[in-house]
Amino acid sequence: MTDTQIPAADANALYFAVAVLAMTVWEYLIMLDMEIDFFWSGPWTLSRILFFLNRYIPLSVTGLVFHVLCVKTASNSIIISIAVLTGLGLTTTEVMHAVRLWHMFTSSTPIKCVILSISLVYNIVQWALLASYLRSPASALHFYSGKAWIPALLIHFLLFLLTVVRAFVPRRRSADGRWLRNRVLKE
Numbered sequence: 510m511t512d513t514q515i516p517a518a519d520a521n522a523l524y525f526a527v528a529v530l531a532m533t534v535w536e537y538l539i540m541l542d543m544e545i546d547f548f549w550s551g552p553w554t555l556s557r558i559l560f561f562l563n564r565y566i567p568l569s570v571t572g573l574v575f576h577v578l579c580v581k582t583a584s585n586s587i588i589i590s591i592a593v594l595t596g597l598g599l600t601t602t603e604v605m606h607a608v609r610l611w612h613m614f615t616s617s618t619p620i621k622c623v624i625l626s627i628s629l630v631y632n633i634v635q636w637a638l639l640a641s642y643l644r645s646p647a648s649a650l651h652f653y654s655g656k657a658w659i660p661a662l663l664i665h666f667l668l669f670l671l672t673v674v675r676a677f678v679p680r681r682r683s684a685d686g687r688w689l690r691n692r693v694l695k696e
Contacts (some may be wrong), residue, residue: 523578530575533568555640559605576674591644596639599661603631613675624671631664 549558573591577583607628614620638660 511615526575526578527570530571533571535569537564556609559601559608562597562601563605566594566601569596570598592639592642596635599635599689600632603628603635603661603664603668606665610668610671610675624668626665627664631660632662679686 521644544564548557551557570591573587573594575589579589607624611621614624
């Protein structure tokens with residue numbers, strides 16, 4: 510197995526990784542008591558699984574990237590791990606947005622079909638890009654290129670647009686609908 514050398518000129522990337530890792534660990538530590546109270550005390554549901562993935566995948570990716578930048582070399586297995594965890598993290602975030610929007614549009618079957626279609630297309634494209642990347646020869650493996658982020662940017666723009674439409678288009682609202690809308694807009 511060959512290792513990929515990381516350019517030494519990327520000192521700024523290392524400083525940025527240290528800052529991101531420090532902020533991530535700090536946020537995890539200050540929120541740990543709330544996480545224990547609200548997350549670890551209940552049954553496993555789709556929401557809890559998505560929370561768990563969304564909470565711990567970024568920490569794993571940040572830690573791996575920090576390690577790679579410190580040692581200035583990365584084995585193919587580490588690069589593959591970073592790529593797969595990044596893909597899983599992007600998919601988790603998209604599913605969380607889609608589930609939230611699904612509940613915001615409970616009475617609109619056409620919009621729910623659009624949300625489902627967008628989610629399926631996104632996941633197919635995202636994982637096809639990842640599979641293509643992983644099928645490249647081991648000697649050609651390098652860090653994920655910027656094109657991997659294009660599907661995520663497009664899908665999250667569309668989902669955000671649906672959120673804005675739902676929040677500001679006049680309609681009959683129930684008390685629950687207002688709470689959900691305000692919660693989503695706050696985030």
